Amino acid sequence: MILFLEQLLNGLQFGVMLFLMASGLTLVFGIMNLVNLAHGSFYMIGAFVAAAIVASSGSFVLGLLGALLATAILGIAVEMLIFRVLYKRDHLEQILATFGIILFCNEAVQVIWGKTPLFFDIPAALSGSVELLPGLNYPLFRIGVIGVGIVVAIFLYLLINRTRLGMAIRAGSSDREMIAALGVNIKLLYSLVFGLGALLAALAGVMAGPILSVESGMGESILILTFVVIVIGGIGSIKGALAGAVLVGVVDTLGRAFMPELMRMALSGGAADSMGAALSSILIYLLMAVVLIFRPRGLFNASH
């Protein structure tokens, strides 16, 4: 039972990480109708910049702020240089261009920081673990990640429901023509939303840095999962991103934790291990397929 609770917590924490990625991606997708494969690159760059700053300054907070600032600026710059032209293009051309950005970024970080993964440790204040329940120790940093996720979710809720910018965003994700009618400076809005998306991806990267290996190509493993999340949740919906992220995080984690054992009940030895590993990898795709078969536009559809 304790083990199950712990795995549930692991799933939740993984889901929060996915939510940080997915919220930015779904906003950009929903409002600008832009398929941005390079979202994972912002995640990677966030982790690299933070790791580099922490290594030279020794301060995690400085690294966090530096990474957020640098990535947001980079995001806005890329938006103005490349994406502005892409909004009017179809999804395929966006995929091609952002695929090019991925290749460039993956190589660029290797040229700048070398080929070895970077060192990035947990800040001293958040190291160690706490006993949540008798027998259930949980790393403090991961609890911190969950906390950050909750804060971001509340922030986005307030931003979208209580501010003028949020009103424009809401209008934009349901009806693109309406924002222009509202007298909103669309160019500025797009740049801001894109910068916000990049910033959230970088935040996810900084959160992931101390847990994962900071290396070139780290964005791709999470990118596909992020797309799965926003599609399950419904494109353009922050609520959907949250629900989808937690769902995917929990299903993936529980699948990995318990699928091999389930398989071992049915099959024997090596075959069970192989099948278990394969099935747990497949699980989230199966989940997405089932959701889309019954709800072809995701759980929470923003438009209409």
Place this chain on the structure above:
Amino acid sequence: MPKQSYVSNPSRFSAVSQRLLPGLCGAALVLAGSSLLSTAVAAEPVKLGMITTLSTKGGYLGEDMRDGFKLAVEQGKGSLGGIPVELLVDDDAGDPQKGKQIAERMIKSDKIDMMTGIMFSNVAMAVVPSVLKDGLFFVGANAAPAPFAGKMCNPNYFNVAYQNDNMHEAMGEYLTQQGYKSVFLIAPNYPAGKDALTGFKRFYKGEVKQEVYTKLDQSDYAALISQIRADKPDAVFYFLPGGLGVNFLKQYDQAGMKSEVKIFGPGFSFDRRLLGAVGAAAEGVMNSSEWNDDLPAAGNAEFVQAFHTAYGRYPTLYAAQAYDAANLIGSALKQVDGKLDDKDAVRKALMAADFSSVRGSFRFNTNHHPIQDIYVRQVIKLDDGSYANKTVSKVFEQHQDAYVSECKL
């Protein structure tokens, strides 16, 4: 980085221009040009092709392999064993398809005389058979999947590094010796991962609590760590190459598990470059390797020093293996005086392994894989705050792989 004109890296300029020229000036001109060229150049250097992984996540591995090999060539002032060589290096990006294509180019277009390198087993599986089919020698400097040591062994295939299972076997033996009664095993869900755990179990006599195969690109191991905590094994043995291992070890340490259940792994996850990325999480961990920078073998300290001077970092296992591969090739070239046409003579010269390995004692088994000692090392913190390995004990003396009996050489 030292600039040396004879080491062309990833040099295929000749090949590229060869391909572009026809469109520009037509066939006749090229033919005339090439015949002119061939008369101008007197002694052709021996062309060595190296396929390795320089880009993508595994890039640092290939970088060390390339640099280790290059160091030997540079020390010989552009020659190995006194025979001038030209080294062509190309990046397979960890993709078997790409590796295969490069091999085709090196053989058919660049007309290399011998091939070496290859970081990953799947690339080796794709590339090696076709290289051998074309009658070339292949001297492997890392990847050594089981078939090449057993059923698919070949008179023209040599591997200087090890057989894939060796390090895991050593760890299995070590844990048995140390009296660990139960163990939790982890490897990625791919053939090298399965071979790793098979190798470990070949020598481990205690109870295997669980054997978990993770997704190939798994990055979050929280679920797995919770499982280990619940299972309460005596020890954990894991084989997760490159960044995967970094992820796992960091998370294992963060969960406070390092003091609860001792963890062991093969040397792949503990080379000095990765230790830089893992930091304190690795301190004290025991791991196995056939080489270490503190081994007393003749020439080892000099190699470590020379590598550090040339590239500004300390060599890894992969650099040492490539350095040995270069010197092995050098010894053979010397013996046959650079003439590679007599295959039997080359094979005999390679088999003799008449070179001084930085590992110390080294000879080839009948299946052309090494018979060598394997050590257990411990990760320690150095005075300058960086981390390195200290050799603790010798687990295997003159160890040979498990597949040699399947090989009909």
Place this chain on the structure above:
Amino acid sequence: MQVTKTTTLGETVALNEPLAPASSQQHGKVQVSHGTGRRWPLSRWLTLLTFAVLLALPVLLAVLDNSFLLTLVSRCMIYGIAAISLNLILGYGGMLSLGHAAFFGIGAYVVGITAQNFMYGTALMEWPFELAASNDAIVVWPVAILLSALAALLIGAISLRTSGVYFLMLTLAFAQMIYFIFVSLDQYGGDDGMNLMSRNTLLGLDLDNDLTFYYVCFGCLLLIYLLVQRLIAARFGMVLRGCKQNEQRMQAMGFPTYRYRLMAFALAGAGAGLAGALIGNQMEYVSPNLLHWKMSGELMVMVLLGGLGTLLGPLWGAFAFLLVEDVLSGITEHWMLFFGPFLILVVLFAKGGIYGYLIRKEQP
């Protein structure tokens, strides 16, 4: 030669001609001079030139003694077949599939699995009936095509219930599932893949000879090209393109659009299956990498690079992608630093891909 036909849509569409590449909005504007003009349009010349060069290339390469380029061009042609088949749904059908590598991989694995069983003399399956493995391309390749088409039929039947990006993600999901299944197939090499001892035999032809194999690839390419050309020109193609523009209108006109689109999806899968069977033979090696989503992405890039919704574009795209990659990676290990921006520049400045860029020059 140039024919125009008034379709049921009431639109005049020039057959054998690319529609306005990439952007469907321009549809209908592209009217190439025909009938009266004796001059062949540029696109016709380009097609002829492309195939003539491919036909004659081995002779030139023999003179140059460059057998590597022969295998490289074979590879390009094989990827060209895969890209042309993808373009059928992507360019003409407007279906954003990111799972095309699955069918490519299935085709290759049919070749690999039969080859391994043939080599060891084991049966392909023992239940419900024993099936012996064959090494003859005349048996193996059609099976590869058929199984790929069947997989496409199943995946398409489910995925086509959605559209746009949701369709993209569903096709990706199914492709990933198939990928992970092949990764866990231990008896067929898992992630290491498997080696073929030799290529298939084809009606007494020695496919191990690179030149013979080259012309077999050429023949397959020409066949697929002509098939797609005919298909697009036929009523089937009209309906397919009509669905891309406005599916509801096609439905209102009484076309069972779902069935048409599913058919196209299955046909594209069949084409990819053939390409997969060829690549398995060419490389004499098969691995799950062929099914990875990055391969789907690369195929997509090839189509776009060459020219979406054009007949010749995808073939050129495959050549451009593979050759640029090959040359760049030969110059520097940091080749992706240049390849990435190259793709971006193509999108930004060469709208409609290489082919679209060229063809537009002719048309004011």
